[in-house]
Amino acid sequence: MNELTKKYDLMVPRYTSYPTAPHFNESVKSDLYRQWLEALDPATPLSLYFHIPFCDEMCSFCGCYTKIVKRYDPIADYLEVLLDEIDLVAKALPTRFKASNLHWGGGSPTMLKGPDWKRIIDRLRIRFDVTDDAAIAVELDPRTSTKEYIKALHTAGVNRASIGVQSFDADIQKAINRIQPYEMTAKVIGWLRNYGIDHINMDLMYGLPNQTTEMVKREAELAIGLKPARVALFGYAHVPWMKSHQKLLDEDALPDAGERWQQFEASSAKFVEAGYQAVGLDHFSLPDDEMSDALNKGTLHRNFQGYTADNAPVMIGFGVSAIGHMHQGYIQNISPLRQYRESIAAGDFPIERGLELSKDDRLRGYIIERIMCDLSVDLSAVCKKFTIPKATFYPEIEKLKPLSEDGIIKLLNNTITVTEIGRPFVRLVAAAFDAYLDSGKGRHSRAV
Numbered sequence: 001m002n003e004l005t006k007k008y009d010l011m012v013p014r015y016t017s018y019p020t021a022p023h024f025n026e027s028v029k030s031d032l033y034r035q036w037l038e039a040l041d042p043a044t045p046l047s048l049y050f051h052i053p054f055c056d057e058m059c060s061f062c063g064c065y066t067k068i069v070k071r072y073d074p075i076a077d078y079l080e081v082l083l084d085e086i087d088l089v090a091k092a093l094p095t096r097f098k099a100s101n102l103h104w105g106g107g108s109p110t111m112l113k114g115p116d117w118k119r120i121i122d123r124l125r126i127r128f129d130v131t132d133d134a135a136i137a138v139e140l141d142p143r144t145s146t147k148e149y150i151k152a153l154h155t156a157g158v159n160r161a162s163i164g165v166q167s168f169d170a171d172i173q174k175a176i177n178r179i180q181p182y183e184m185t186a187k188v189i190g191w192l193r194n195y196g197i198d199h200i201n202m203d204l205m206y207g208l209p210n211q212t213t214e215m216v217k218r219e220a221e222l223a224i225g226l227k228p229a230r231v232a233l234f235g236y237a238h239v240p241w242m243k244s245h246q247k248l249l250d251e252d253a254l255p256d257a258g259e260r261w262q263q264f265e266a267s268s269a270k271f272v273e274a275g276y277q278a279v280g281l282d283h284f285s286l287p288d289d290e291m292s293d294a295l296n297k298g299t300l301h302r303n304f305q306g307y308t309a310d311n312a313p314v315m316i317g318f319g320v321s322a323i324g325h326m327h328q329g330y331i332q333n334i335s336p337l338r339q340y341r342e343s344i345a346a347g348d349f350p351i352e353r354g355l356e357l358s359k360d361d362r363l364r365g366y367i368i369e370r371i372m373c374d375l376s377v378d379l380s381a382v383c384k385k386f387t388i389p390k391a392t393f394y395p396e397i398e399k400l401k402p403l404s405e406d407g408i409i410k411l412l413n414n415t416i417t418v419t420e421i422g423r424p425f426v427r428l429v430a431a432a433f434d435a436y437l438d439s440g441k442g443r444h445s446r447a448v
């Protein structure tokens, strides 16, 4: 296996979309987005994503879009603009749409003050028909969460929390500038459960500098003891050319590809032994969680938040850098706060770029999503579904032959199945269908 991790230590996308974000272009702007919104079928349930780009400290591993703020004023100002953006989008829609999924990501959405949660969710309930069973999920930083704060989230209607842990090890926490003792995480989870926010996801990481296999095993045991319904086990993505604060981490102490693989395997084995189901590339879920259900039914999806059981066909993104997707394509908001604010004040959608999907994009996007989610795809069925000739994918099958010879996939009757040892390489299998890969745009993190 070590041989394979060395041989396939390549840089490939994580495929949270296809085409991936570096291929978005400037042809999608405010006017086109307005047309797409106006044309939306009123029966379509919506998923809404909100980006809150603030943290009070920078974790040195962080690869997300965020700003460090020490005062509340910029956050309070941002909230006003976000409320205006909600109004702007809702007014462009042909009716008051059902919203079945609300997700707050960051940054740290829990930088918002407790009463502001109620304000924003109240506004959403005016503008959208938030369904009674809607999933209302927040990425939560335990370091800034008090009991009163969690009560405020509950009062506002939040019913899911994604908890950032990363590592339970005190030395690693020091190295990544994120001091969060185990007891703190356990206490916050207890409060969440007391207030009925019992859909708990936990984010863990492997591949951090000086992290060892023994450590990740212990971390998995501690996580299991807290019984999260879902775990995301992210391989640290070292991209200092994009995130210069990552240069603070000791590059020489980063585990190599073989060690990363061992860490993933060791942690994964712990979760599977404890009864979790392995989901796709890097998630684990308890059998009674919706994610396991979606996996077993073949209805699991992949979006910018990772794996999701959310099957709303349209996602509208709000806030700086937020990405949405509609039938016609992807839309991404601008990142600079000032431009975002000015655009909304002028009544324009703050779109920076996007991508109008071609027939080929949809076809390849479908295949890539099924590989990433089901670890398997029946190309004959795909050709039938998209009414295209069976020979369409002969070049891709040719490309995959070395992976088949190395036991990463099985190729049988036009069906590709990623084997258990191939799971960590699933991005490489998906990459065989990526028509943009060789265009040279975008540098990615390691495949394993």
Ligand SMILES: C[S@@+](CC[C@H](N)C(=O)[O-])C[C@H]1O[C@@H](n2cnc3c(N)ncnc32)[C@H](O)[C@@H]1O
Binding pocket: 061, 062, 063, 064, 105, 106, 107, 108, 109, 139, 140, 141, 142, 163, 164, 165, 166, 203, 204, 205, 234, 235, 236, 237, 238
């Ligand atoms: C936007 S962060 C939200 C976490 C929240 N701000 C907190 O502090 O708890 C979402 C998750 O992305 C993951 N993440 C961030 N940077 C990463 C990187 N460079 N490589 C891999 N995963 C990363 C972390 O697991 C993190 O919990």
